[in-house]
Amino acid sequence: MVAPFDLDSLNPQQREAVMWPGGPLQIFAGAGSGKTRVITYRIARLIQDGVNPSRILAVTFTNKAAKEMRERLESLLGGKVRSLWLGTFHSLCARMLRIDGEKIGLSPEFVIYDDGEQLAIVKDILKRMAIDEKSLQPRAALNEISRAKEQMLDPTKYEEQASGYLQRMVAGIYPEYQTRLARANALDFDDILYHAVRLLERAPEVLEKYQDRFMHVLIDEYQDVNFTQYRFAQLISAKHRNITIVGDDDQSIYAWRGADVSLMLRFSSDHKDAKVITLGQNYRSTKVILQAAADVIQHNRGRAEKELWTENEAGRPISVTEAGTDEEEAMIVADAVLKAVRSGRRKYGEFGVLYRTNAQSRAVEEAFLTMRIPHILVGGQRFYERREIKDILGYLRVILNPLDEASIKRTINTPTRGLGAGSIGLFDEWSRARGLAWWDAIREQSVQSQLPKRALHGLQQFVGLVEEGRDMMQDNSVTEMLEYVMARSGYLDSLKQDRSEDSISRLENLQELVRVTQQYDETADEPSLFGFLEQIALIADTDQIEETGEAVTLMTLHSSKGLEYPVVFLIGMEEGVFPHSRAIGNEIELEEERRLCYVGMTRAREELHLLHSRRRSMYGSANFNRRSRFLDDVDLSESDSLVPQKQPQAPFRDLRQDRTGGYAVTLVETPKPKGPAWKPPFTVGERVQHAKFGIGVVISCSPVKGNDAEVTVAFPGVTGVKKLIQSFAKLETV
């Protein structure tokens, strides 16, 4: 049989990984080493060699990765591979629980509670238990519960081992938290994994069924698995022992949410006969970029020793640029993008701008807006986390499952129906006192009789809406249900009344949600409200992002993992920003920051530009940050800059330096520059008027002879960036 794919195009290590017959296999896949290709080829090869696709289990980190992999496989094999189990840990485990969860007492119809709902429950419990949110932050408690589930600790076991203030407090809420979920027939994200493992451990016949079935198990991004996922992988592959794991410890950047690299690094000791293959050739980046990334990562201890090399050309030098302010930093990026695009060398889609925190995107967005640079912003406020979206979906969830207490609470008085804290408290009391579900409690005659008139009317509205919705469910599309809910709840009207910018954007988002359901109704095999809600519960926004190719991408370093751009700007290379202030002083966290830096740098194919700013506004006040230690790791003897650099000055050297290494210092007074007072005619970012070019934005001002100023101004459109001498140009502030 002729190979449907091109093995000759692979290097020896890649080929070995693809062809390796079976048994435990660990693939160390460095950045840009063709990892995805290897996994896809390996699956295709197995199928081609006669393994039934239904007997392969492949796990990816995101839904997007799963989707892409399936598409690649289908094009390699020239047909659908629907029976292949391919997805994220969560989607696969959820699937398993829907099929077999009953054997450990789970209803197959459970709903999935997301982060927001989890948090709401914790807050609610805290309030009920009269615990001040200051003494126990809901977020911290939730994290701790999550950690517990990742360790497979149920509330009882958790309490036994709890020590310290936080854990003892959490031991008090964890049981109640689980009770609430159970009452709503809901699982949170961690429960999905937890119960899947429990299912395999407690139900021998189920374990055997899946162990038999999955002859081959492949897991990508193994450096980011947590203990439950590890356990799941171990259990399910124990029979045939054909488990392939792929990962790169240098790219482990999710320890803060429970991922544990050591689970990957112990693979060889778990499996004495494990075959280890290292993919060391990088096909993505230039030598210069790869070297810089290596310079940074080599400072970490305890990494698996391996080196990445490339046959690519040396390429252009790294650039390091110091900007005066964060706005200027953004303008420099915008300017560089514009120059390259205008010269015809680049398209907008070839640039990625990466930063440590979402807040940093603002300055860049503003600069791009003024310079008319098309861009897409990844992350930030996520679509499905937006209030209006959650509210409306909340209605749909109540209709689907009236036991969903969190969703009832969310929607019952949204928009306001006169059901305030008093009424809510009453319902709560009733449901607790008689062990009634909320949905039943609110419909009790004796409860309703205690309500004020207005509240009663509101409640009847709400109950009527839900009941009618339940009747409609069978015969209406998801879109129709959505439109029904938006209209009948009065949600649309209340938004339309208010003409604020905020409401307009909320209406637009709901419009977008309608498009999502329309799409779903058209494409799903058997569209249903249940199916729709399930799908979006497990899907992330980033999964939806399409590469349009015509826009610069702005995103955090974390979301850049797995992506690549010909030109990468890494902005905010400052102590306190990157590495983040919370990591400074903590060696473990600093190592994770360094890996994050490594990830960011290795996203670049041809050009890497590192920027930092002397002054940065954070939370409304000015910060003067030393440049990032990561810059000190890199050999910059060959580096250049995006704009001519001012003489390095040290006006801040006398600032207090922290003993751990000196970092972000908030300055109270503005430092006095030394030397004769030259006053820039404009501030950076200021809008100015030019006789011929019109209105532009000041990028920088520098002194020239005769107490004159050279002003660099960005004008929109074809004019672009101009350097102007103030005495001739006569720029005026607008």
Place this chain on the structure above:
DNA sequence: CCGATCCAAGTTTTT
């Protein structure tokens, strides 16, 4: 009960 106003706090994020 609800809207206005004041105040404190502030990574990263997938599922």
Place this chain on the structure above:
DNA sequence: CTTGGATCGG
């Protein structure tokens, strides 16, 4: 600076 929560007056 922004946002979410708490508090206060109508």
